[in-house]
Amino acid sequence: MAHFSVKKPAQFWVKINSIDYNxxxxxxxxxxxxxxxxxxxxxxxxIKDEIAVYNTAKASYIAGLKAELEKSNAKxxxxxxxxx
Numbered sequence: 826m827a828h829f830s831v832k833k834p835a836q837f838w839v840k841i842n843s844i845d846y847n848x849x850x851x852x853x854x855x856x857x858x859x860x861x862x863x864x865x866x867x868x869x870x871x872i873k874d875e876i877a878v879y880n881t882a883k884a885s886y887i888a889g890l891k892a893e894l895e896k897s898n899a900k901x902x903x904x905x906x907x908x909x
Contacts, residue, residue, distance in 0.1 A: 837849060839859060
C-alpha cells in the first residue's frame with residue numbers, strides 16, 4: 826500500500842512511498858489523480874471520526890443498559906455457547 830502526504834509551503838510536494846515529488850510537475854491527469862486521492866483521504870478521515878463518535882455512544886448505551894439490567898435484577902442467561 827502506498828503512503829502519501831502533502832507538504833504545504835511555497836512549493837507543493839507529495840510524498841509517495843518515501844519519495845518526494847513536486848506536484849507542479851504533474852500533468853493535468855496527475856493533478857486530477859492527486860485531487861481525487863486527497864478527497865478520498867479527507868472522506869476516510871471524516872468516516873473514521875464518525876465511527877469514533879458512534880463507538881463512544883455505543884459504550885454509553887451499553888453502560889446504561891447494563892445499569893438498568895442490574896437495577897431490575899434481570900435474569901442472567903445460562904452460559905450456553907453463543908450461536909453465530
